[in-house]
Amino acid sequence: MDTIEPVHGTAVLLLIAAVAVAVLLTLIIVVKLHAFISLVLVSLGTALAAGIPVADVPDALTSAFGSTLASVALLVAFGVMIGRLLEVTGGAQVLADTLVSRFGEQRAPLALGVAALIFGFPIFFDAGLVVFLPIILTVARRFGGSVLAYALPAAGAFAAMHALVPPHPGPVAAGSVLGGDIGIVLLVNLPIAVVSWYVGVMLVSRVLAARIMVPVPDLLFGPKNGGRSEGSGHDDRPPPSFGLVLSILLLPLVLISFNTVLTTLRTDGLVAEEGLVVDLLVLLGNTPVALLITLLVTIGVLGTRGRTLAETTSLLDEALAPICSIILITAAGGMFGGVLRTSGIGEALTSSLEGVGIPLLLQAFLIATALRVAQGSATVALTTASGLVAGQAADLGDLQIALLVTAIAAGSTVLSHVNDSGFWLVSRFFGMDEKTTLKTWTVQETTLGLAAFAVAAIAWPLAGAL
Template sequence: MEPLTPAYPTWVMLLIAAVAVAVLLVLIAKVKLHAFIALVLVSAVTAVAAGIPVADVPTAMLTGFSTTLGSVALLVAFGVMLGRLLEVTGGAQVLADTLIGVFGEKRAPLALGVAALIFGFPIFFDAGLVVFLPIIFAVARRFGGSILIYALPTAASFAAMHAVVPPHPGPVAAATELGGDIGLTLLIGVPVAVLAWIPGGYLVGTRLGARFNPVPTNVFAMKDSEESPAEETTPPPFSVVILLLALPMILIGLNTAITTLRTAGTISEDATWASALVLIGQTPIALLITVLVALLVLSPGRFPMGRATEIVDQALGPICAIILITGAGGMFGGVLRTSGIGEALSTSLSGLGMSLIVQAFLIATLLRVAQGSATVALTTTAGLISAQVAAAGLSSFDISLLVFAIAAGATVLSHVNDSGFWLVSRFFGMDVITTLKTWTVLETTLGLSVFAIAGALWVVVP
């Protein structure tokens, strides 16, 4: 459903959004109402209060809900299936042991974060985090301490790559809208993401992890009635584990490469082989293929194929609530977008007389806070400043810096209208307040780090 013209002045729309968020926090944190019920209830009331026609309220709610479920449910489901198979066969422990052997016990969070930076190059945030969950739990189980010491730096790695580096959709769309060079944005974006992750993701993440110690439900854990993987199976070799983790990255990377070459006209749109590669490189299909390969290579000698149904069932049960709450978070964000709150904000800010890079960051930040979606904030902000960029005659390098500034604003202040907020919250057993104190802070420091680097280069490089 397309955003409507705001029904009230900007300040009224912002007040409605602020009250909605406050009521949602009270219902979940104080009243202890289930998050799914609270999100649906507040979404409906907010839609009416923000001036969405009553007949369109169900459509506005279901659009946000179904869009989020469509992008998250399959990724989470196939991801936890793969994770459960790696856990049951001992593959997750093999990878954890190998990483720790290379980096050392004290650098376990660094090892996970570096691995996530590498795997996060072509894989979306949601898919990458889910695939890495069994590794995070395996490392935390071995060394003890808060799960967040290992989870937050890893999640920050995927967030940094997703926000800043092509081929992820946000930076690609922003660079295209501004007339930039996607290849140059990629080359500069990788070091910017890594340099921003060190203070904003790794250092802050490990310190926040040491302060908070939630007790998550390990969706990959063995039941008491099950024997441990070490007792009944021989763990797969490290090379097999890496193959299974790298396979979706390779397939998705092929999709990205083919799509880019088609856009450039190098490959014909009618090429059947290219269409086939694009199909198998779609993230849900890539993960489905990976799960099937995992069954084929992990099952022989470890468990009968008939037991696969039991194994994946044990993984899918605990994530149903996670998927529903994440979808409801998308519903709330979708209602805010449909109400026109984002349009009201952007219209009031786009004409301010300030440095273009600061303007880009602030507009993206306010859009992110207002409606939750980082990708929407990226693409909308790029569209709003594109005319100014064209008039300024900026170089491709400067346009890349603007893309990073927009990405920084689209990263900060993740909160209850962001589906990623709920994904992290539920997987790692955090209540809303703890998630605000950890994930929201982490996303903010990560975004500010990206903006600091982009701003410094904007000033220093002529």
């Protein structure tokens, strides 16, 4: 649904947004009302308070809910089924053992983070996280302690790649709007993403994991230690080889690469808009399709090893049952963010930052941050903020434009909170309540964004001199 013409001034809209977030947190944390109910209730109240016409309120709610549900439900469903089969057949344990043997126990979180950086190059944040989930949980179960030590480095790596590095849609769109060269944006932002991940995620996650104990959740994959307890579906069949497990994980990576790379090349005019072969590869690389293909392959090579198809189907049913709450809460979080976008609260917040005489790089960062805080979506913050500062970027060189994309991406990353669907995915996947998620994921996303902006600010004068 398009943004409505605001009926309130900027100050009132900002007050409505602040009250909405405060009420939502109170309902969930203090009153203990279910997060899904709280999100729907506050979204409805915010829509009415912000002046969305009463007749348009149902559409404002359901369109944002439906679009988020469409993007999340298939990914989570296919991903947890793949993860369940990897877990009960011992595949996740094989991969975890290999990673640990190569990197060592003390560097297991680093190994997960580096692997996530590699996998995160073509795969979106939510898809990458759901595919990696069984490996993260298996490593965490093996060594014990807080799951944050293993979850945050990997999740932060996917977040860094998704926000900063082409061919992900946010940085591609921002670079295009600013008139930059996407290749240079890639070359500049890739090392910045790695550096900011290590400083803002890897180092910070060690501190957070040492201070906050979050036990390894049983929600998705059953009882502790590989699911060998009764009812888990795990038995004494020989586990699959490392090569086979790695091939399964690489399959969606390769398929999704077709989609992201070819789509980017089409955007740049390097590949024809029409062509059956390219269209087919783009289709196969569509994330839900790629995960569906991977699931079918996993069923064929792992799920039916010593099992009937009916027994495998029963395992998949067990995997799907617990994730209904995750999907609904995530979609409701997207609905809350959508209502904030439709009401014009994001635009009201950014309009107060335009033309205030601050340096362009800092202005871009603050505008993106304002949009991120107001409406939740990092991609929307990236594309909107780049449009708002594009006029001031007309005389910049390619290196400075790439750094401007970095600053905007950094702003779109910080302060993930309750209007961000990714916040709810991380919260529910790793068994954290909302207060703990704010103290961990929100903090880490903020340090990641600040680290990226700091690198851009340091490099900005040098880029201007070249």
